[in-house]
Amino acid sequence: MAFVKVCTLSELEEDTPKRVELDGVPVSVVRTEGEVFAINDICSHANVSLSEGEVEDCMIECWLHGSSFDLRTGKPSGLPATRPVPVYPVKIEGDDVLVSVTQES
Numbered sequence: 001m002a003f004v005k006v007c008t009l010s011e012l013e014e015d016t017p018k019r020v021e022l023d024g025v026p027v028s029v030v031r032t033e034g035e036v037f038a039i040n041d042i043c044s045h046a047n048v049s050l051s052e053g054e055v056e057d058c059m060i061e062c063w064l065h066g067s068s069f070d071l072r073t074g075k076p077s078g079l080p081a082t083r084p085v086p087v088y089p090v091k092i093e094g095d096d097v098l099v100s101v102t103q104e105s
């Protein structure tokens with residue numbers, strides 16, 4: 001799987017999602033609780049950018065209807081979303097944050 005640098009660690013503010021695009025795939029990169037996660041940026045309920053939502057307890061909340069998705073698994077915690085959002089493996093190399101969208105984790 002191809003890991004691609006998306007940003008540096010110092011560019012990521014704690015609990016503030018950063019939207020990037022990798023091979024045409026919109027990805028929200030989130031630094032929280034000492035880890036970095038990558039989740040597809042589109043809510044599984046409608047075409048809404050998750051990176052505009054709030055992060056809390058390792059969950060990212062969709063701002064439109066309030067479903068939260070687990071940053072580790074992509075699973076929604078409750079309605080209206082019922083389907084998970086893809087999550088992607090992240091690697092940290094020095095200050096670089098690398099993500100692979102060719103394989104979902």
Ligand code: FES
Binds near residue numbers: 043044045064066081
């Ligand atoms: S668009 Fe995200 S919960 Fe409805």
